[in-house]
Structure formats: C-alpha cells, structure tokens
Amino acid sequence: MSKQIASSRSPSFLKCGQCSLGSLCLPVGLDGQDMVDLENIVDSSSPFGNEERVYNAGQTFDRIYAVKSGMFKTVIIDSLGNDHITGFHLPGELFGLDAIYSKKYMSSAVSLGTSSLCAIEYKELESLSHKLPSLQHQLLNLMSKEVQQSQSLNVDLTAEQKLAGFLIALAARYKQRGYSETRFHLVMPRRDIANHLNMAPETVSRLFKRFVNDGLLTINRTDLTIVDMTALKEMGGCASVC
Amino acid sequence: MSKQIASSRSPSFLKCGQCSLGSLCLPVGLDGQDMVDLENIVDSSSPFGNEERVYNAGQTFDRIYAVKSGMFKTVIIDSLGNDHITGFHLPGELFGLDAIYSKKYMSSAVSLGTSSLCAIEYKELESLSHKLPSLQHQLLNLMSKEVQQSQSLNVDLTAEQKLAGFLIALAARYKQRGYSETRFHLVMPRRDIANHLNMAPETVSRLFKRFVNDGLLTINRTDLTIVDMTALKEMGGCASVC
DNA sequence: GTAGACGCTTGATATGAGTCAAGACCCCAA
DNA sequence: TTGGGGTCTTGACTCATATCAAGCGTCTAC
Incomplete structure (x- = not known):
C-alpha cells in the first residue's frame, strides 16, 4: 500500500497520551515512560477516503491497526469469490489481529466514509509487550474480546x-465512545449490513420497515433513532451485548 | 468444580517437555529452564467421563485449559435458553481463552467421551509470559488462530x-496429531454436529446419506472414512482449512 | 433373551428468507 | 433543471432447510 504514514514524531500526530480513545485502545493501564514507549512505535496515517483499502487479504502481515476516526470494515473472500464482512471497526478498536497466527492478512480492510487510523508494527508491539506487563495484558484482553464476539x-x-x-x-x-446510543448514523450501506449478518439486502430493508412500523425505531436513510431500546433488546435476545 | 487436579509434581503427571502435544500446544519454542517454568504452573486433571463438565458459563474465570486426550466441547447459552456449541477441542488445543476479557467463562466446557486435560492458572501464565518471549508469542498466536477460525x-x-x-x-x-486423516471416529453425536453448524440433526443425517451415495465417504455409526477427499474439499470450498 | 431408552434415519409438510424483477428515491454533475 | 447512476424499497415467487411425526437400530440392564 502506498498510503503515507506519518511518524509519531510528526507534528500533526496526536499522541496516545492525549488521544481520547486511550481508555478503550492499547494504552489502557499505561502512563509515564511506558506511554512514551508505546507512542514511539505508533504511526499515524493520513485519512482514507470512502472504500479505500488499508491492506488486502493475502498480503504479508506486519502491522496491526487502531481506528482513530470514522469506520473500517474487514472483509474475507472465500474460494468461491464470495466476500463476507467479518466486522465493522469503530474508533479505539483494533483490527488485523487475526493475521498474527497466519502471518498474512486473512481479510482486506476497507475504509467506510472518511476515516483515519494508527498503525503499529506488530514485531515492535510484541517486544514492547515483554517490557510492559500492562500492554501485554491489554493486548490479550482485546484479543479475547475479539474471540468472544466472533x-x-x-x-x-x-x-x-x-x-x-x-x-x-x-x-x-457508540455510547462507550461518548456518542448518543439512541441516535446515530449508519455509515455502512444496507448491503454491507446484510452481508455482515448473512442476509439479503432486501431482508434488511423489510426488517427496518417492520421495526419502524412496530415503533422500535425511526430511520431516514442513514440517520437512525432507537425509540424503544427495551423492546429492541428483548428482540435481539441480548445476543451480542447485554 | 470438585474435580481433582493433580499437581504437576505428582508422579502420574506427564510433563510438558515429554508430552507429544508440545509442538501444537503452549510449549512451542520453549526448552531448558523455560520449559520447567511452564511445567510448574500446569496442573493435570484426572479423566472426565462423558458429558462431564469442566466449568459452567458464568463462573469466575481463573484458568485456561489444554486438552490432553479425548475431546471437549464449549457451549454458550443465549438469553432464550438455546445453546450453541462454539467448538470441539482436540488434544493440544486450548479453551477458555474467550473468558480473559470478561473475567468469567462465557461458555460451559463439557467432555465428550472419556477425556483429560491440563489446567493453567491464567494469572501465572500471564506473569510467566513476561519472562518468556516465546510463551507470549505462542499464546498470542493461538488466540489469533481462534479469532480467525471463528x-x-x-x-x-x-x-x-x-x-x-x-x-x-x-x-x-487429526492428521496434525498423527492420526489418519481419512478414517476417524466421530466422537460427538449428530445432534452436536448439527448444533455447532446451525442446522437440524435431520439435515446432518440426510447430508451424510447423500455424501455416502455420491461416493465421498463411508460411515458406520461413528466410524467415518473419507473416500474422496478431493471432491469433499471442493464441496467445502476450502471454507475452514485449505 | 427382552424391554426400554436413546440416537439416528426417513418421509411429508411448512416456512423464513433468498431471488428475481420492477419501481422509487436521492444525489451529483453538467 | 434535468438526466443518469446508484441505493433502497416493495412485491411475487421459489427454494433450502426446519419442523413434525413415525419408524428403525443398537446398546444396556435386568
């Protein structure tokens, strides 16, 4: 990828210690010199445009990524050429972790809308994790979360x-990140939601209509408001987050 | 759990250094004193009988487990009471890793047939991982593999x-573990296979019949022989392992 | 042996969601 | 302002798989 990556030393870079996502991302539990050590292996990218690629499936694995702003999706492609969106990644979340074992990216990462991220050389991260117990702890925690979620x-x-x-x-x-939990933008198209959930886009459309009719939510293109959170949670059976 | 756990110091315990599963399990990359250090935090259990529980969903997380012999399944239960088998675990494989983040087990672990395992106090494992880069490396690798697979x-x-x-x-x-890759025992009942793959047991039954009719395999209760591996792989679209 | 239980198989039917096809809406560009 | 391309919606129809309901093995216990 020819994407420009600014060094953490460049003036435009907001260091981890100052980043508002610190409480969700890798720096959890770090301070003082430890934080500086982490900052020194983190590089910040210039923004990605809509549907721009961060990496492609099959590429040699070298870095993991943390979302700084916007949203990214990770997509795997099976041998029949069908693609599947394994996840949407919000600010403070990491992706690329599934490539550690296989040493090459199993998925492609693609920007949704205008988004930016931080890149971390995995080799350096692994080394630093030996030195910093808190960093190792947080890395393992985040991977465990990933396992559980998938x-x-x-x-x-x-x-x-x-x-x-x-x-x-x-x-x-969204709530965790300080945004409204009842009203937000659906950055991804219906097609992507459908793909991620293994259904047809038409089904998503019909279900949204039903949810609106049943008074669970209102929706206007990408602007979504949850009207009856309780009912929605009941319907979802607390499948993902309770 | 009242299951007896024999200390690694007890005579009946086969130490990691001698265990044939070392090349798949946690000890990858360890030798000498490092191996001894690992052995000292590993406890070996007495065997589990069929459908016996290792831990239950909701219990406080303290250990991860490595399968020594037989097979274990991990089962999550959603809020509606439906259970889902997240995986079947063969010798050398770890389970319980999804609990690191949540600090309590998200699934229950259940033995299939007569099986045995090793238990590793997670706190001690995390500490030891700071000391031993290879151990940290392997732990992260195994977790990454888990993410990718699910x-x-x-x-x-x-x-x-x-x-x-x-x-x-x-x-x-099975092949990885030195067993035949074309002939093996289906330890788990059809119902469990169906559950794991999100289908009805009847569908599994019908598909097995079709596979036999099409000359892909022969099957006699639990004794399965793959006759045409190529065709089977083609059919599976190399979904899991290529 | 025989009875009971359990798991597996088989067939008939039902249904949720996919597919196909058309039309509506929205946004951008000229 | 209008045209064209994309995305989203809606309706009609199809199909894969679930469900329901027997029936069949096979194993165990007495």
Whole structure:
C-alpha cells in the first residue's frame, strides 16, 4: 500500500497520551515512560477516503491497526469469490489481529466514509509487550474480546434477532465512545449490513420497515433513532451485548 | 468444580517437555529452564467421563485449559435458553481463552467421551509470559488462530458446504496429531454436529446419506472414512482449512 | 433373551428468507 | 433543471432447510 504514514514524531500526530480513545485502545493501564514507549512505535496515517483499502487479504502481515476516526470494515473472500464482512471497526478498536497466527492478512480492510487510523508494527508491539506487563495484558484482553464476539455471532438466530442484536451492539459501542446510543448514523450501506449478518439486502430493508412500523425505531436513510431500546433488546435476545 | 487436579509434581503427571502435544500446544519454542517454568504452573486433571463438565458459563474465570486426550466441547447459552456449541477441542488445543476479557467463562466446557486435560492458572501464565518471549508469542498466536477460525465459521454457506468443511477441518486436525486423516471416529453425536453448524440433526443425517451415495465417504455409526477427499474439499470450498 | 431408552434415519409438510424483477428515491454533475 | 447512476424499497415467487411425526437400530440392564 502506498498510503503515507506519518511518524509519531510528526507534528500533526496526536499522541496516545492525549488521544481520547486511550481508555478503550492499547494504552489502557499505561502512563509515564511506558506511554512514551508505546507512542514511539505508533504511526499515524493520513485519512482514507470512502472504500479505500488499508491492506488486502493475502498480503504479508506486519502491522496491526487502531481506528482513530470514522469506520473500517474487514472483509474475507472465500474460494468461491464470495466476500463476507467479518466486522465493522469503530474508533479505539483494533483490527488485523487475526493475521498474527497466519502471518498474512486473512481479510482486506476497507475504509467506510472518511476515516483515519494508527498503525503499529506488530514485531515492535510484541517486544514492547515483554517490557510492559500492562500492554501485554491489554493486548490479550482485546484479543479475547475479539474471540468472544466472533463466537457470539455464530449463534443461530432469525434475521430479525440478528438485526436487532446488531443495532443494540452498535448503540452500546457508540455510547462507550461518548456518542448518543439512541441516535446515530449508519455509515455502512444496507448491503454491507446484510452481508455482515448473512442476509439479503432486501431482508434488511423489510426488517427496518417492520421495526419502524412496530415503533422500535425511526430511520431516514442513514440517520437512525432507537425509540424503544427495551423492546429492541428483548428482540435481539441480548445476543451480542447485554 | 470438585474435580481433582493433580499437581504437576505428582508422579502420574506427564510433563510438558515429554508430552507429544508440545509442538501444537503452549510449549512451542520453549526448552531448558523455560520449559520447567511452564511445567510448574500446569496442573493435570484426572479423566472426565462423558458429558462431564469442566466449568459452567458464568463462573469466575481463573484458568485456561489444554486438552490432553479425548475431546471437549464449549457451549454458550443465549438469553432464550438455546445453546450453541462454539467448538470441539482436540488434544493440544486450548479453551477458555474467550473468558480473559470478561473475567468469567462465557461458555460451559463439557467432555465428550472419556477425556483429560491440563489446567493453567491464567494469572501465572500471564506473569510467566513476561519472562518468556516465546510463551507470549505462542499464546498470542493461538488466540489469533481462534479469532480467525471463528470468523471463517461465520461465512454464509449451504448446509452441504458447512458439513463438508467441518469434516475437512476435522480430518486436517487429526492428521496434525498423527492420526489418519481419512478414517476417524466421530466422537460427538449428530445432534452436536448439527448444533455447532446451525442446522437440524435431520439435515446432518440426510447430508451424510447423500455424501455416502455420491461416493465421498463411508460411515458406520461413528466410524467415518473419507473416500474422496478431493471432491469433499471442493464441496467445502476450502471454507475452514485449505 | 427382552424391554426400554436413546440416537439416528426417513418421509411429508411448512416456512423464513433468498431471488428475481420492477419501481422509487436521492444525489451529483453538467 | 434535468438526466443518469446508484441505493433502497416493495412485491411475487421459489427454494433450502426446519419442523413434525413415525419408524428403525443398537446398546444396556435386568
């Protein structure tokens, strides 16, 4: 990828210690010199435009990424050429972790809208983790969370339950980041939501209509408001986040 | 759990350095004193009987487990009471890793047939990982593998593709452990296979019949022989293991 | 042996969600 | 302002797989 990566030393770079996402991201538990050590292995990228690629499946793994702003999706492609969105990544979340074992990216990472991220050389991160117990701890925690989340996506639910669960989880993640949990923008197109949840875009459309009719939410293109959170949670069966 | 756990110092315990699973399990990359250090935090359990529980969902997380012999399944239960088998674990594989983040087990672990395992206090494992770069490396690798695998289970496939993929992956894992990759025992009941793959037991039954009719495999209760691996792989679309 | 239980198989039917096809809406560009 | 391309919605129809309901093995216990 020819994307320009600014060094952490460049003036435009907001260091981890100053970043508002510190409480969600890798720096959890770090301060003083430890924080500086981490900052020194983090590089900040210039923004990505809509649908711009960070890396492609099959590329040699070297870095993991943390979302700084906007949203990224990770997409795997099976041998038949069908693609599947494994996740949408919000600010403070990491992606690329699935490549550690295989040493090459198993998925492609793509920007949704205008988004930016931080890149961390994995080799350096692993070394630094030996020195900094808190960093190792947080890295393992974040990977564990990832395991748990992708496992809970596997449960057999109706389309209705899956979509409700998806919205609840998204709301919770926005809330965690200090945004409204009842009103937010659906950055990704319906097609992407459908793909991620293994359903047809038409089904997503019909379900949204039903949710609106049932007074669970209002929606205007990408502007979504959750009207009855309780009912939505009940419907989703607390599938993802309870 | 009242299960007896023998200390690694007890005579019956086969130490990691002598264990044939060392090349798959945590000890990868360790030797000398490092191996001894690991052995000292590993406890070996007495065998579990069929359907016996190792831990229950909701219990406080303290240990991760490595399968020594037999097979274990991990089961999550959603708020509606439906259970879902997140995985079957073969010798050398770890489970309980999804609990690191949440600090309590998200799933229950259950023995299939007579099986045994090793228990590792997670706190001690994390501490030891600071000291031993190779151990940290392997732990992160195994977690990454787990992420990748559960993600690839999420792709939208037909029942036929899912079952074929499941058998291929199982064959590959047996091969890795020095067993035949074409002939093995299906330790788990049809019901469990169906549950894991999100289908009805009847569908599994019908598909097995079709696979036999099409000359892909022969099956006698739990005794399965893959006759045409190539065709099976093609059918599975290399979904899990290529 | 025989009875009971359990798991597996098989067939008939139902249904949720996919597919196909058309139309509506929205946004941008000229 | 108008035209064109994309995304989203809606309706009609199809199909894969679930569900329901027997029936069949096979194993165990007495």
